[in-house]
Amino acid sequence: MTMNRRHFLGAAGAAALGLGGSANRLLAAAPERASIVPDVSLKTKHLVVILYGNGCRKKDTVEDRAHAPQMARMMDAGSVFTEDFGETANLHGYMYTEMLTGRETVSEHPLYPTWTETVRKELGGSVNDYWMLQGVSYYRSWVFDRKHWSAHPDGGLEFGANSLTMNKLFHDDQDQSAAALVKANIEPGLGHTRQTRKDLEDWLADAVSRRTDVPASTKTSLVDREVPLGDGQCFEIAKHLLRDFRPRLITIQMLALDDAHADAGFWDYDTDYEQYRRHIAATDELIGNLYDFIHNDPYLRDTTSILLRPECGRDDEVNVYGQLHHSQGNYYAHNVWTLGVGPDFRKGAVFPEQVMRRDLCPTVVYLLTGRDIASHVTGSVRTQMFREEYRLPPYVLRDRFGNPVKA
Numbered sequence: 001m002t003m004n005r006r007h008f009l010g011a012a013g014a015a016a017l018g019l020g021g022s023a024n025r026l027l028a029a030a031p032e033r034a035s036i037v038p039d040v041s042l043k044t045k046h047l048v049v050i051l052y053g054n055g056c057r058k059k060d061t062v063e064d065r066a067h068a069p070q071m072a073r074m075m076d077a078g079s080v081f082t083e084d085f086g087e088t089a090n091l092h093g094y095m096y097t098e099m100l101t102g103r104e105t106v107s108e109h110p111l112y113p114t115w116t117e118t119v120r121k122e123l124g125g126s127v128n129d130y131w132m133l134q135g136v137s138y139y140r141s142w143v144f145d146r147k148h149w150s151a152h153p154d155g156g157l158e159f160g161a162n163s164l165t166m167n168k169l170f171h172d173d174q175d176q177s178a179a180a181l182v183k184a185n186i187e188p189g190l191g192h193t194r195q196t197r198k199d200l201e202d203w204l205a206d207a208v209s210r211r212t213d214v215p216a217s218t219k220t221s222l223v224d225r226e227v228p229l230g231d232g233q234c235f236e237i238a239k240h241l242l243r244d245f246r247p248r249l250i251t252i253q254m255l256a257l258d259d260a261h262a263d264a265g266f267w268d269y270d271t272d273y274e275q276y277r278r279h280i281a282a283t284d285e286l287i288g289n290l291y292d293f294i295h296n297d298p299y300l301r302d303t304t305s306i307l308l309r310p311e312c313g314r315d316d317e318v319n320v321y322g323q324l325h326h327s328q329g330n331y332y333a334h335n336v337w338t339l340g341v342g343p344d345f346r347k348g349a350v351f352p353e354q355v356m357r358r359d360l361c362p363t364v365v366y367l368l369t370g371r372d373i374a375s376h377v378t379g380s381v382r383t384q385m386f387r388e389e390y391r392l393p394p395y396v397l398r399d400r401f402g403n404p405v406k407a
Contacts, residue, residue: 026104027111029376030402036372036381039390043343044367045303048238048250048294049115049360050287051099052310054092054139054258055326058082058337060280060314067281070288071339074306078341079349079385086312086357087400089326089333093142095311095357096253100147102361102377104400109146112376113155115364116148119249120159122369127190128200128245130161133237134253135230137165144253149190154376157189161251162200164237166230169208178205203244207237228256228279235286239293242300248368254283260314261323272322276314291341305342305367309360312336338382345385354397355382378402 062080065072088095093108101112113121116130123129132148145168149160168185176184178201186192186200234252241247260276287308294300315330326333338360344367358379365374366381378401383392397405 025401026106028401030103030378033396033402036366036383036392039370039392041390042367042370043303044305046242046246046248046300047304047342047364047368048242048252048290048306049364050252050306050308051096051254052257052283052308053096053254054256055089055260055312055314055333056257056280056310056336057314057324057332058335059332060277061284062337062339067277068284070284070291071308074287074291074339074341075350076348078306078339078347079345079351080340081338081351081355081382081385083352083354084309084336084338084357085354086334086336089312089328089330092139092258092311093144096142096144097147099309099311099357099360100251101150102358102374102379104358104378108143110150110152110155112152113150113159113374114147115361115374116161116249116251117150117152117155117159118361118365118374119368120161121155122365122371122373123248125248126196127160127162127192128196129248131241131247131249132161132163132251132253133234134163134165135232135234135255136167136227139227139255139258144255147253148251152376157187158191160187160190161249162186162190166233166237169204170233174208178202178208181208199245203240207240228259228282231256231283232286235290238290242294242297242304249364257283261325273318273324274322276324302343305340305344307338307340307360307364307367309338309357310336311357340385344387344390346387349385351384353395355395356380356397358398358400 061068061071094105097105097108097110100114101110103112105111120130134144137145145163145165148163149157169181181204182201231254238250238252241250257276257279259279260273291306294304312326313332313336314324314326316332318324356379358377359382362372362374362377362379362381366372372381378398380396380398382395384395386392399405
């Protein structure tokens with residue numbers, strides 16, 4: 001189905017309207033609003049957020065349970081939103097930043113505090129409690145290993161995360177010591193003590209020695225290139241981090257699904273819709289492996305949640321060249337899905353009402369802190385996905401400037 005302009009804007013509501021005069025409004029403070037009453041009874045102590053990258057349609061995942069069986073069983077165990085909207089469907093590096101900060105952005109590097117900074121500032125703890133994983137440092141023109149801290153005075157590097165980029169750590173020519181790798185890849189301003197830095201070096205030395213063990217996918221034909229290999233490594237590393245550090249927050253940035261329309265730029269292998277579908281199957285397996293790892297651990301299964309959302313979708317139909325782009329104005333490119341599974345979420349719940357990409361940040365912050373303290377965001381906590389006994393107020397859909405959207 002291809003939506004005409006009137007239908008598309010109508011479905012988006014007031015949240016899809018233009019800038020309203022000036023991009024400077026994007027940098028203004030979010031409107032004041034009533035906070036949710038703090039809740040100390042939340043059970044989530046550890047969270048893995050998977051940013052399903054470079055365009056993934058719900059048509060090929062949550063609407064095709066046979067092709068994504070691992071996510072299907074996670075849907076049965078958790079909550080899923082089926083109309084998760086974003087005004088843009090391109091500019092990958094920017095859409096990631098919008099999710100991380102809960103604000104529309106004019107820069108790839110976050111200008112407002114990320115969810116990591118807000119949570120770490122509130123909860124404290126070691127920097128080794130906070131991690132961001134990405135398969136490669138950049139993909140085409142988009143940079144992904146500069147999103148673990150923001151340029152905002154309320155955040156900054158001192159509240160950032162350890163950022164691990166797989167292609168900088170795990171490759172055949174890697175001969176640096178763990179101490180050298182930490183020096184080259186982990187900024188000193190993150191606030192490591194001598195002991196936490198030593199813990200990180202020892203852990204990384206072990207991880208590098210095990211690089212042939214990853215990724216944990218049986219679909220090996222999909223992991224013989226750098227980008228999908230890096231995605232797979234992220235999932236395996238996440239399991240080791242959960243086992244060894246019990247961190248509060250791991251954010252995984254995925255990238256390989258752009259194979260759906262990349263053959264114009266890469267002539268040495270086939271990249272098209274069928275390759276994209278195979279990547280979804282492989283990724284579904286990796287997600288299922290991580291879910292099982294958590295579920296099979298007596299401690300983690302009662303204290304750990306997973307949130308999963310693509311940064312955008314893809315076009316309604318495959319084009320005549322066998323490619324599947326993510327173009328402005330296509331329903332499936334703008335409307336994706338969010339899956340949440342864990343001890344604080346309703347089980348088997350499906351929410352068809354519209355929500356927004358910018359909701360992810362305040363929802364992450366609330367889930368880990370029990371407080372609605374992501375003050376710079378223009379999204380809302382998705383209160384409807386939390387268990388009924390928490391008695392949270394109704395969800396509020398907001399436009400890009402933080403104003404409630406009237407029904």
